Amino acid sequence: MDEKYFALRIEQKWQKRWAENRTFEAAIDEAKEKFYALEMLPYPSGRLHMGHVRNYSIGDALAWYKRLQGFNVLHPIGWDSFGQPAEQAAIKKGVNPRDWTEDNISQMREQLQRLGISYDWSREIAAHRPEYYKFDQWFFLKMLELGLAYKKMTKVNWCPRDRTTLSNEQASGGVCWRCGTAVEKKDIAQWFLRITAYAEELLTGMSEIEAGWAERVLTMQKHWIGKSEGAFVEFEVQGSKFNESTDLTSGDLNVGSIRVFTTRIDTIYGANAIVVAAEHPIIEANAANLSDAVKDKVEQIKIEKAKPTDYGEEAEKDGIDTGLKATNPFSGEHLPVWVGNYVMMEYGTGAVMSVPAHDERDFEFAKRFNLPIRKVVSRESKNENPESENKQAFTDYGFLINSGEWNGRTSADAKREMTRFAESGNFGEAATTYRLRDWGISRQRFWGAPIPIIYCPKCGTVPVPYEDLPVELPESAPFTGVGESPLAKVPEFVSTICPQCNEAAKRETDTMDTFVDSTWYYFRYTDPHNAEMPFDPETAAYWLPVDQYIGGVDHAIMHLLYTRFWTKVMRDIGLVDFDEPIRNLLTQGMVVGESYYSDAKASYYPPDEVRIERDERGKISSANLKEDDSPVKVAVEKMSKSKYNGVDPDDMIAVYGADAARIFVLFAAPSENELVWQETGIEGATRFLQRVWRLVYRWREVINGRRSAVGAQPERIETGVEARRLRQKTHRTIKRVTENFEGFQLNTPVAALMELSNALGDFKIEPEKAEAGDAFAVNEAVRSLILMLTPYAPHVSEELWETVTGDASGILSSGARFPVADENLTRAEEIEIPIQINGKLRSRVMVAPETPKEQLEAAALADAKVKEHTDGKQIVRIVVVPNRLVNIVVK
RNA sequence: GCUGAGAUGGCGUAAUCGGUAGCCGCGCUGGUCUUAGAAGCCAGUGCCGUAAGGCGUGCGAGUUCGAGUCUCGCUCUCAGCACCA
Numbered sequence: 013m014d015e016k017y018f019a020l021r022i023e024q025k026w027q028k029r030w031a032e033n034r035t036f037e038a039a040i041d042e043a044k045e046k047f048y049a050l051e052m053l054p055y056p057s058g059r060l061h062m063g064h065v066r067n068y069s070i071g072d073a074l075a076w077y078k079r080l081q082g083f084n085v086l087h088p089i090g091w092d093s094f095g096q097p098a099e100q101a102a103i104k105k106g107v108n109p110r111d112w113t114e115d116n117i118s119q120m121r122e123q124l125q126r127l128g129i130s131y132d133w134s135r136e137i138a139a140h141r142p143e144y145y146k147f148d149q150w151f152f153l154k155m156l157e158l159g160l161a162y163k164k165m166t167k168v169n170w171c172p173r174d175r176t177t178l179s180n181e182q183a184s185g186g187v188c189w190r191c192g193t194a195v196e197k198k199d200i201a202q203w204f205l206r207i208t209a210y211a212e213e214l215l216t217g218m219s220e221i222e223a224g225w226a227e228r229v230l231t232m233q234k235h236w237i238g239k240s241e242g243a244f245v246e247f248e249v250q251g252s253k254f255n256e257s258t259d260l261t262s263g264d265l266n267v268g269s270i271r272v273f274t275t276r277i278d279t280i281y282g283a284n285a286i287v288v289a290a291e292h293p294i295i296e297a298n299a300a301n302l303s304d305a306v307k308d309k310v311e312q313i314k315i316e317k318a319k320p321t322d323y324g325e326e327a328e329k330d331g332i333d334t335g336l337k338a339t340n341p342f343s344g345e346h347l348p349v350w351v352g353n354y355v356m357m358e359y360g361t362g363a364v365m366s367v368p369a370h371d372e373r374d375f376e377f378a379k380r381f382n383l384p385i386r387k388v389v390s391r392e393s394k395n396e397n398p399e400s401e402n403k404q405a406f407t408d409y410g411f412l413i414n415s416g417e418w419n420g421r422t423s424a425d426a427k428r429e430m431t432r433f434a435e436s437g438n439f440g441e442a443a444t445t446y447r448l449r450d451w452g453i454s455r456q457r458f459w460g461a462p463i464p465i466i467y468c469p470k471c472g473t474v475p476v477p478y479e480d481l482p483v484e485l486p487e488s489a490p491f492t493g494v495g496e497s498p499l500a501k502v503p504e505f506v507s508t509i510c511p512q513c514n515e516a517a518k519r520e521t522d523t524m525d526t527f528v529d530s531t532w533y534y535f536r537y538t539d540p541h542n543a544e545m546p547f548d549p550e551t552a553a554y555w556l557p558v559d560q561y562i563g564g565v566d567h568a569i570m571h572l573l574y575t576r577f578w579t580k581v582m583r584d585i586g587l588v589d590f591d592e593p594i595r596n597l598l599t600q601g602m603v604v605g606e607s608y609y610s611d612a613k614a615s616y617y618p619p620d621e622v623r624i625e626r627d628e629r630g631k632i633s634s635a636n637l638k639e640d641d642s643p644v645k646v647a648v649e650k651m652s653k654s655k656y657n658g659v660d661p662d663d664m665i666a667v668y669g670a671d672a673a674r675i676f677v678l679f680a681a682p683s684e685n686e687l688v689w690q691e692t693g694i695e696g697a698t699r700f701l702q703r704v705w706r707l708v709y710r711w712r713e714v715i716n717g718r719r720s721a722v723g724a725q726p727e728r729i730e731t732g733v734e735a736r737r738l739r740q741k742t743h744r745t746i747k748r749v750t751e752n753f754e755g756f757q758l759n760t761p762v763a764a765l766m767e768l769s770n771a772l773g774d775f776k777i778e779p780e781k782a783e784a785g786d787a788f789a790v791n792e793a794v795r796s797l798i799l800m801l802t803p804y805a806p807h808v809s810e811e812l813w814e815t816v817t818g819d820a821s822g823i824l825s826s827g828a829r830f831p832v833a834d835e836n837l838t839r840a841e842e843i844e845i846p847i848q849i850n851g852k853l854r855s856r857v858m859v860a861p862e863t864p865k866e867q868l869e870a871a872a873l874a875d876a877k878v879k880e881h882t883d884g885k886q887i888v889r890i891v892v893v894p895n896r897l898v899n900i901v902v903k
Numbered sequence: 904g905c906u907g908a909g910a911u912g913g914c915g916u917a918a919u920c921g922g923u924a925g926c927c928g929c930g931c932u933g934g935u936c937u938u939a940g941a942a943g944c945c946a947g948u949g950c951c952g953u954a955a956g957g958c959g960u961g962c963g964a965g966u967u968c969g970a971g972u973c974u975c976g977c978u979c980u981c982a983g984c985a986c987c988a
Contacts, residue, residue, distance in 0.1 A: 684908095760927085
């Protein structure tokens with residue numbers, strides 16, 4: 013019998029056994045409570061990184077924990093396999109994106125299996141396979157029917173030289189990443205999903221999940237949705253050529269009047285101008301009457317806006333008076349209409365009333381162009397000097413002044429009543445706006461799900477009939493990176509027959525945003541081989557919603573908002589009967605590493621090219637390049653290959669084993685924290701596993717009953733002090749570990765398990781001399797230790813379980829369950845009570861638990877050290893907290 | 904600028920209700936074993952001090968018998984958003 017711990021041999025043995033026994037394959041079992049543990053599916057880049065290892069180790073620990081508690085656990089995995097990198101590989105290396113992707117998936121699947129993550133591999137899915145993306149297209153058609161998918165013109169980054177659209181990253185710095193040409197904005201027609209239709213529900217639905225989601229994620233989403241309540245107000249424009257009648261029920265902008273959105277209608281008497289965005293239709297409508305200076309300024313602002321803006325910098329206020337005049341419907345005052353660079357066409361109505369006294373932006377604008385500033389809200393109810401020199405805008409609520417009949421009202425009252433007044437006069441109405449924009453899903457790319465639309469010269473835009481799905485991607489396409497989208501260059505794909513009139517027609521050549529694939533994938537896991545439907549609603553009803561979702565914070569907004577939206581749509585078409593798909597969300601911190609770079613991060617260096625010197629405290633005192641001694645800088649950044657600060661999980665598994673790697677990654681920091689990778693720490697995990705291994709072998713004969721009877725009931729066994737102490741430690745550990753798991757705190761149980769193994773190591777009785785009571789205590793401690801270790805280190809645990817029980821079928825099929833703490837056994841026989849004098853610790857006394865107040869007080873006063881400190885002083889008060897402490901207050 | 908989170912030994916961290924600050928691990932120091940090393944084992948390790956003792960949870964106040972924990976004010980760090988009317 014091999015008594016040495018060889019991680020790799022054991023890991024291979026159990027990985028094989030799990031696969032043969034289909035240990036982790038889930039099936040519906042109405043008798044059992046289900047638990048759906050989910051981790052964000054990876055993009056198949058080819059190699060697993062430490063962020064993945066962390067993500068899946070967390071998920072696996074929870075999945076195992078729930079399995080050991082008797083839950084029916086679903087723990088699946090798949091591949092987010094559409095996306096840019098595959099197409100980049102095609103452009104650069106000439107490989108087929110499909111082959112490249114499939115190769116990467118095979119490699120990463122093997123890596124995951126080497127890590128021993130307990131996935132149900134029979135449910136594996138991949139977004140790029142037609143049987144999956146068929147349903148991306150199915151959902152698109154459904155949304156089209158519901159009016160939730162529509163097409164509109166929108167601006168994209170466009171490289172005029174390569175004649176191709178660019179993503180924001182590809183257009184960073186305002187130039188094309190490929191050729192360096194200045195990027196332009198171009199209008200093209202794109203498909204959108206109407207997520208804004210659910211804006212309000214996405215907001216209110218948060219109350220249902222707030223207990224299980226990190227607050228920061230919900231705050232970020234709330235901010236992103238950006239609800240804001242106020243009013244629309246119509247300002248009539250004199251002399252505008254298009255003086256159409258105002259229609260408040262249509263959302264259309266009326267160029268005969270300018271509609272503004274404001275949250276502060278109470279400040280309307282302070283308006284000094286109407287400021288519109290450069291794209292506002294009133295500009296176009298009155299083009300003939302506008303001066304060349306105005307037209308030039310409008311063009312200039314549009315160009316400036318097209319440039320990517322740097323974070324931290326806000327463009328200086330700019331604009332020009334158009335010469336148009338608008339009437340303030342409240343005061344009748346005629347206001348100039350300006351174009352301003354700080355007004356966005358995308359938000360509200362693309363026009364604002366400028367109230368410099370009470371809005372910082374308007375204030376800045378007014379200062380720049382010497383526009384009048386009139387105060388209409390005052391902190392005090394009495395009238396202040398209205399023309400007083402303002403240093404800054406007063407944006408708080410207050411009392412109205414200079415506002416005609418409204419003077420003296422509070423801002424809150426005025427807002428309500430002025431809105432009502434505007435409504436009755438038919439020149440305004442209460443309105444709610446959202447920052448949230450509809451989701452543009454068109455991508456001019458090959459490697460994505462084709463949008464199932466046909467353009468017919470006769471019938472127009474025609475959806476592909478459901479029975480014709482999937483619209484399959486061709487085998488290949490010319491990948492040049494320039495010109496129009498690759499699919500447009502594949503005639504066999506483009507040419508088709510119109511399903512309505514059977515005449516020649518063309519297919520849509522754009523593909524869908526890959527966020528579409530990842531928005532509903534975990535519904536598919538419940539029924540991954542269904543050819544007719546995305547999933548069977550009844551099957552999904554058993555497994556969903558997801559009980560625990562784990563992934564990076566980087567998906568806090570887009571993915572997690574889209575998937576909530578998608579769920580509500582699925583509910584509306586009857587596929588699911590709940591509103592929120594994810595009960596609990598754990599956002600893990602990033603795994604970062606130390607990287608070395610030259611000034612300005614022009615180049616990064618691998619660690620072996622750098623000489624680091626540290627002082628006694630471990631702080632870096634100098635960092636230089638080995639080659640020429642030039643200084644290098646050190647930073648802690650997200651792990652990446654190009655920064656040479658990453659660790660390859662495979663290397664780590666080869667050296668330390670998967671179990672040690674997993675323990676370390678969970679033990680090193682709380683899951684939400686950033687994890688700074690340090691090579692040294694992992695050895696501690698290995699040492700711990702070896703210690704457990706030796707312990708089990710040391711006590712093996714006793715535990716399996718060959719040396720001493722363990723079956724007896726604990727009440728009937730004479731137990732010594734050592735055994736009683738060990739049992740207390742065992743049950744305290746069980747209690748602690750269970751509580752921590754329930755709170756998703758995965759680092760602290762490791763510390764508790766280490767303590768238990770230390771206690772076992774300190775157990776004073778030799779195995780040869782163990783009596784029945786000792787044997788019982790050790791047996792209980794060791795079995796509990798192994799079972800509690802399983803979520804962290806399943807391979808070693810399985811192996812040790814087999815060693816201890818002789819059952820080779822595995823922990824789960826042996827029927828073992830996570831240990832349950834016996835409250836009575838967690839209590840100590842004697843407890844230590846600290847004694848403070850004036851709040852400072854001076855002594856300690858040992859007493860029995862539940863010792864009454866009077867006795868505690870007496871014991872404290874009898875203490876020699878206490879006497880020393882109270883001698884000659886007056887005792888003012890004695891605070892006694894039973895089972896806690898005694899505090900003596902002296903003067 | 905707005906919003907949110909955070910600040911504890913040399914490092915990662917721990918600390919139910921306000922009740923012994925520093926569990927567990929890393930690192931480090933000394934010892935043991937060894938021809939030697941690795942591993943293991945034993946002891947130590949918040950800071951100052953030989954010791955007694957004093958000081959200690961970013962800074963400054965406050966509440967309390969007692970504050971890492973509660974309140975107020977500040978500083979710094981990280982993250983998200985960014986002219987949202």
